[in-house]
Amino acid sequence: MTRSPGVRKTTAELARDTLLSSDLCRGLDAALLTQLETIAQPQIFAANQLILRQGRVTDAIYLPCSGSQIVERSAAGGQRQVLAFLQRGDYLGFSTSNQFLYSARALEQSIVLRFPGRDFYALASTAPTLRDNVGQITNQVLARVLDHLFAIGQKRAHERLAFLLWQLWQRQAKDSQRATLELPMRRGDIGDYLGLTLETTSRAFSRLRKDDVIASEGRNRVQILDTEALGRLAEVE
Amino acid sequence: MTRSPGVRKTTAELARDTLLSSDLCRGLDAALLTQLETIAQPQIFAANQLILRQGRVTDAIYLPCSGSQIVERSAAGGQRQVLAFLQRGDYLGFSTSNQFLYSARALEQSIVLRFPGRDFYALASTAPTLRDNVGQITNQVLARVLDHLFAIGQKRAHERLAFLLWQLWQRQAKDSQRATLELPMRRGDIGDYLGLTLETTSRAFSRLRKDDVIASEGRNRVQILDTEALGRLAEVE
């Protein structure tokens, strides 16, 4: 969210930068990049606004450019499994099913690039490199879901939370040397991501605080004090 | 497992039949099918034998043709998450990571078709349809893992078991009108698939028996008595 002071990118600029540095565009030639930019539709979603709805026909894929988003699956019984927390550079909507298998919602105001499915796949059918990149991305998603499955199936409450914080840290702050994480989601969202109730999630936060693994700065920010301990709890290889 | 009496297929015949009727070969022309058959290596694994090992470099993909297999991920702490139970027509090994993210083992004696990665991807690079099929399969795998994640994250013990039995029934017996399932895996394997201990898994079986949802015939066979109840517990949409 914070940006260098004085420099304010336009939506179009931000979207363009995100697209060009994304895995989707790795190795693509200039002509193809231009075509991709042509079919891309920058969209702004307000906090809590639905980006795509579970069960609807798959009509597009999305590339988040700013803000943060949540991907979730709901069942008739009212249960909800949060499948992912997304941010700039993640992907959304790739599927060969003709219905979306999940919903996606903006957690904060977000800029998202939308690629109409028809246009995108038409383009991909002429460009093997683009198609390869889609395959790569799908495999990355699969790898992440397998990690997630392992965490939920085998770990205890505070270890599951450590797993999530580790994931977010890898993504958000690792390169920037900072050990402070933004958590735009609520405790209930985290609980539904980890297969826990919001109360148990809160207790897991308290436990990590007590053990000096993290420190809280307000509700939506945590500082990682002991990276090694966090990694041990998360049991990342 | 049971086959028409008197007719005994050779390994090569069985492998060929499985390959030709697989999603992998959907829409491929005759020349390509021949090439695929040329690079395919039929292999026989004894019960409990390792097919591929977690952490090894990805050198091949596999197509199970008979028997049943288990896919699992192990962590340093000794925990194990079973990721899938495979059988004829499933897939194994697709990945863009250069290491296998899991191990696979034969549960019973199994015939498996092996496609060396180098040969397979060389072939795929010249055949868009084959490449499309790989993408489709990866997406199917992803969809299954998302179901699995939901079950482990949100369901109670006996509901998780119902989910697995439902999955196996869909795959094994639905079309053949029979409601009898073979369970070649042990209770501990099922537990590690569902994120439960083997004792809790056993109690979940007992509960489904008590509620007349299933009946057991020996240790490795169950009969589904109440399909509707099973589906309700599994909460499949």
Added chain:
DNA sequence: CGCATGTTTGACTGTAGTCAAGATGTGTGG
């Protein structure tokens, strides 16, 4: 400031895990 929303904590309950014994299959050799 006061209310609404979200989080933390407490007390209690319930579900699943642990440890241990007994039952049930399964395979082998006498």
Added chain:
DNA sequence: CCACACATCTTGACTACAGTCAAACATGCG
């Protein structure tokens, strides 16, 4: 073919972790 030994599964008793219900505590907003 039976008896025995071993694997695996089931059940019981107890424990521990997470869920539920409820109250108190923050935080942010009009």
